[in-house]
Amino acid sequence: MKAKGTLAEFISRIDEKSLARTRVRMEIAIAIDEELRAQGISQKQLAERIGKSESEISAILSGGRNFTIDSLTDICEELHMHLLDVEPGRSYFAKEVSLNYTVSKGKIVRVFTMQDNYEVNPLEMLYRPDSRKNRIIAS
């Protein structure tokens, strides 16, 4: 049976963006729900542990609530989950910068290896830029 009336109106207006938001919320809800079951923790117990009401936890797990990152963080910390790891194991700060010190003629020569989007400390601009791409050699 094809939907009719107001129901059909809402179905016809389903858009990819809102569907994606719902999908992510439902995926997260499933992950948390399964972890609660695996650890034998009730929604009520989780609520007590993170200082929320049981109805708030229930709403989060319903898939229909847009909860905050802080709420999700609290849940992950309590259940030892890693839902918020953008890319597990990857550091967004190191950016493969290597810092090597060598000594030449009694002077310490500091060599920076720069990667894309790495911002050099303005103080370090005192060092003479090297002609080789992305290398700064101190003198």
Add this chain to the structure above:
Amino acid sequence: MDFVIEEIDEFSGSMAHIYTIRPNGSDTTLLEDFYSENKAEHAEELKEITNILFQSGHRFGCRETFFKPYEGKPGDGVAALRVGNLRVYCLLIGRIAVILGSGGYKSPDMRAYQEDDSLNAKAEQMIQYANQINQQIIDKDIIIGNNGKIIINNWDD
């Protein structure tokens, strides 16, 4: 029986079959009525309910975390799909099927639907339908396929 079970094609998918109820003599289904009644004041919630039903049918199945169970009598399978303070009562059949009824707005200061006459009526209506459907399943007049497809064997009028 005084109603028929109708599948909602747009919601049903590989993970679950989504149904609603049409009372005999009515031009509209309970779910269509629910949308009409709540469109003016709860459009955002209805939009989210639409998305959840679509995703349930096509991607996730009808999991209990989305359809809050134990809304009716013990063991009758009556559950509630809720977004914000809007809820629609339904009969959950594992993860593979759901039969949706009607529902309404539950005020935040209400602990149970019995406190509101209108909401109570909708919940009780779903409980009555669930009782009949469950009996039909026991009598094998309704058969639920492995994929959640409902097959009517013998329907007494």
